[in-house]
Amino acid sequence: MMFELLHTNDGARAGKLHLAHSIVPTPVFMPVGTQACVKGLDATDLGEILQAKLILANTYHTYLRPGAAIMKEFGGVHNFSGFNASFLSDSGGFQAFSLGANVKKTDSGVWFSSHIDGSKHLFTPESVLDMQYALNSDIMMVLDDLIALPATQERLALSVETTTKWAKRSIAYHKEQKDLGKASTNHLFGIVQGGVSEQFRTQSALELRELDFDGYALGGLAVGESAEEMYATIAHTTPLLPESKPRYLMGVGTPENLIEAIHRGVDMFDCVMPCRNARNGTLFTHFGKLNIKNSCYKNDPAPIDPACACYTCTRYSRAYLHHLNKAQELTYHRLATLHNLSYYLELMRAAREAIMHDKWLEFRAEFYAKRQA
Structure with a gap:
């Protein structure tokens, strides 16, 4: 079992994530280790002083440097960084979103220009998983279509459609790797999109739920909407997700945000x-x-x-x-x-x-x- 839900109290949940490198009590906040490190800290600070069990590594940044080849040579980000507990890696989708004019989304994936040297690269649902396999992440995120808010109904519909399409490709590719005897300890999360629209959040959650991911994230929040809209969206979406799977609110936020999201049934956070x-x-x-x-x-x-x-x-x-x-x-x-x-x-x-x-x-x-x- 990857996730063990131990207790609920007035909507808030307490559980455990059973991962290859650590057992993680939830609710959990993940320090962000963008470049395979948390700025200003080393593995001893994280593991011994803070006793962190799960931190986040960034696929976009580690893809550009040091790159997949070096990560494979070291056997993954754990050996490379010296942090021996668990890693969650994002897909790089948020970084692509934040590059603005240097990004072009197509049906196959996301073209972007490196912020380091301007070189052109393509992220596909499959290629971002290959990078995360190189990281040997305990938890991996699918490539999704993140958009800023407010957004038109047409753009929200396209975001949900693309996110589901890419999610299907991701889970199919992940299954292929497992059938080859690989990726046995790399768990895959889907990402629910849909802005602050109950209609599109419902559609996205139900479509992804059918794909039976190891866990589910709420993406596309804290990108321009009010706190009240964000809380309403969380409250609407979490009951649509499997009770037995972990729920991750991506990139949020203040201590108040965390308390309110826990109150609405969220288990995992990073910011x-x-x-x-x-x-x-x-x-x-x-x-x-x-x-x-x-x-x-x-x-x-x-x-x-x-x-x-x-x-x-x-x-x-x-x-x-x-x-x-x-x-x-x-x-x-x-x-x-x-x-x-x-x-x-x-x-x-x-x-x-x-x-x-x-x-x-x-x-x-x-x-x-x-x-x-």
Whole structure:
């Protein structure tokens, strides 16, 4: 069994992902390791200090460099990076989406120009899986047709049609590899599209459900819609997906986003926000965000978050972090990133504990009460 649903409480779910390289308790937040690393951290930081069980690697970036050949030579991204727990790899579809004018979508796949040297490349449903096999990802994502919001009905319809078409090709190709005795530990997730339209989300979810993926992701959110529209779309879509399969909300977001998505039945998350915000001076705490650049922290002996027991908070003061940031010391990036990721990972652990003990609603209310205080 890949996913074990252990308990539900008022819509929130607690479970376990059984993967080749680790057992992952859910809900889970995945630190984003775009270039086969989380910016500013190494495998020891991730595995021993943060005790992360699952991180995300980016197919687009690792395809361009170091490339599939080197990944195969090292036996996959685990050996290459030194992080021995599990990896989820995206398909590269979001990066293709974000390249804008340098992208051309066709029936066969996505043509794009490398942001490194301008060279032309084609991602197909099959080729992105080949790259993910080279990574030896524990969880792989299919190529999908992601669009910005708002979008016309015609473009939403085309996105769902293309996503389903590519999903069928992906799962057929994945089955071929398994029939050849390969890909036995590489699990494949489908991605539900459809914007904020209940009609198109229903169509996409039901079409993908028929293909029997190992798990299902909600894609195409946090791309221009309001938070209320996103939450309504999540609430509409999750009941359409198999209860026995993991549900992954891609690229979202703030601590509030995570709490609300858990409340609506989501199990897995990733986002660059905790790492990017840390580098830019914004630190997350139980009581809201803190901008370490502010001069009020120049002489502050307190930790970033008095309620946090992370590596950074138990060793260093706000004054020291403020100094490192002002001095543009690289050490700041590591310590700030360790704190923000620790906050996110601990939020997931505490949420899971509350769900398992039927205290989810109390936990959710306390989460907001601390912020209001």
